[in-house]
Amino acid sequence: MAKSSRSNNNKRSFCIFIIFSLLLILTVAESKPVSRTGISEAPAPLICDLAFGVKSGDTCFNIAQGFGLSSGEFESINPNVNCTALFVGQWICVEGSEDFS
Numbered sequence: 001m002a003k004s005s006r007s008n009n010n011k012r013s014f015c016i017f018i019i020f021s022l023l024l025i026l027t028v029a030e031s032k033p034v035s036r037t038g039i040s041e042a043p044a045p046l047i048c049d050l051a052f053g054v055k056s057g058d059t060c061f062n063i064a065q066g067f068g069l070s071s072g073e074f075e076s077i078n079p080n081v082n083c084t085a086l087f088v089g090q091w092i093c094v095e096g097s098e099d100f101s
């Protein structure tokens with residue numbers, strides 16, 4: 001009788017252990033998306049306030065010049081634009097900022 005009661009206690013502790021383990025796993029799993037958004041080494045999200053559709057004959061240089069942007073400013077708001085493969089109808093950001101908040 002005493003034996004069986006001890007074994008029940010062991011089962012209960014084991015069960016509690018399993019429940020805590022599951023809670024821990026869930027906590028870790030749920031904290032993952034938070035740490036993903038918290039990566040500050042990732043490039044700051046760009047806010048584009050004004051976009052310009054590339055027309056025939058446009059180049060990065062004349063677009064930047066037309067909007068009074070230096071090549072550095074142009075590149076910082078258009079990090080994914082390949083100026084050697086610019087195509088008509090491509091959207092170029094001509095006024096924007098990096099969101100450092």
Ligand SMILES: *[C@@H]1O[C@H](CO)[C@@H](O)[C@H](O)[C@H]1NC(C)=O
Binds near residue numbers: 083084085
């Ligand atoms: C840009 O486009 C040109 C022409 O398609 C290609 O040769 C070059 O590798 C591209 N550069 C980048 C950084 O993707």
